[in-house]
Amino acid sequence: MNRKSNIPNALKPPTAQTVAQTIDSQEIQHFSQFSKEWWDIHGPYAPLHKMTRPRMEYLAQAWQKFGDERNFSGLKILDVGCGGGLVSESLARLKADVTAIDADSNAIAVAKDHAKSQYLEIDYRAVALEDLIEEKPQFDLILALEIVEHVSNPGDFIGLCSSCLAPGGLLVLSTLNRTWKSFALGIVAAERVLSWAPAGTHDWKKFLKPSELAHILMNKDFELLDASGLTYHPLEGAFKLAQNDLDVNYFLTSRKKFPL
Numbered sequence: 001m002n003r004k005s006n007i008p009n010a011l012k013p014p015t016a017q018t019v020a021q022t023i024d025s026q027e028i029q030h031f032s033q034f035s036k037e038w039w040d041i042h043g044p045y046a047p048l049h050k051m052t053r054p055r056m057e058y059l060a061q062a063w064q065k066f067g068d069e070r071n072f073s074g075l076k077i078l079d080v081g082c083g084g085g086l087v088s089e090s091l092a093r094l095k096a097d098v099t100a101i102d103a104d105s106n107a108i109a110v111a112k113d114h115a116k117s118q119y120l121e122i123d124y125r126a127v128a129l130e131d132l133i134e135e136k137p138q139f140d141l142i143l144a145l146e147i148v149e150h151v152s153n154p155g156d157f158i159g160l161c162s163s164c165l166a167p168g169g170l171l172v173l174s175t176l177n178r179t180w181k182s183f184a185l186g187i188v189a190a191e192r193v194l195s196w197a198p199a200g201t202h203d204w205k206k207f208l209k210p211s212e213l214a215h216i217l218m219n220k221d222f223e224l225l226d227a228s229g230l231t232y233h234p235l236e237g238a239f240k241l242a243q244n245d246l247d248v249n250y251f252l253t254s255r256k257k258f259p260l
Helices: 025-032 046-066 086-093 105-117 129-135 154-164 180-193 210-219
Strands: 076-080 097-101 123-125 139-145 165-176 222-233 238-242 249-256
Touching (some): 046 086, 046 165, 046 222, 046 238, 076 086, 086 097, 097 129, 105 123, 154 165, 154 210, 210 222
Parallel strands (some): 076 139
Antiparallel strands (some): 165 249
16 A cells, blocks of 8 residues: 655655755855956955965865875866956966856856966856756865855755765865954954955854864765864965964865765
8 A cells, every 4th residue: 555655845855856056146246246356466355365375385285185196287176166266277377177166157257368368278167066966077176265154055065065076085165263253353354444355245144163164064974184274464464374273264174985
């Protein structure tokens, strides 16, 4: 005798065709206003220009320590939320095979034009992470730098990252901690006093503590490998890596577990 399930639809597992939607349209609309200024080192993305060197330093250290014996040359890398391509270009110069995506089509247009002017080959796409799932990509390394605090659902976002990683691949995230120090420096000082970023760029309530982000990663079958901070030194006008200071900006590196 066949009986209908009495499990509510909301509690049933998603079907194979169900793909999480992570884009926050208001966030994209906000950033698209400033897309043409991505490569202005004194413009609204000036802090990200200052972060590029320590970001690359961290990525190199993380891959050397937790990846394999290869350098970045030939490595299949996905840069999620690439913006104008600041990190993507740095990786392309190291001969990595870079796919870079952003839901802001204006930012992608700027990124393509700038890469062309630098004679760099980067596979730029104006798509969301969920749009890649049907291709079943297998990246060695996925970067989500200053992105997770702008998505609609961090858990779904991490799950999509997992779907695009090869077994044993690395996921490197950077974001802002939810502390009073990050509110004072990341929002009050950066947006309201120094005008380093346009007002409304960040929502402090969407910041994630390292413990919260680590919990999400472990629930998505990632192994947490490293946590490191990024601090600003005003006298030098530079960001630097800081292993033990995760109060404001921080990196988390994790490895996708091999299936049993």
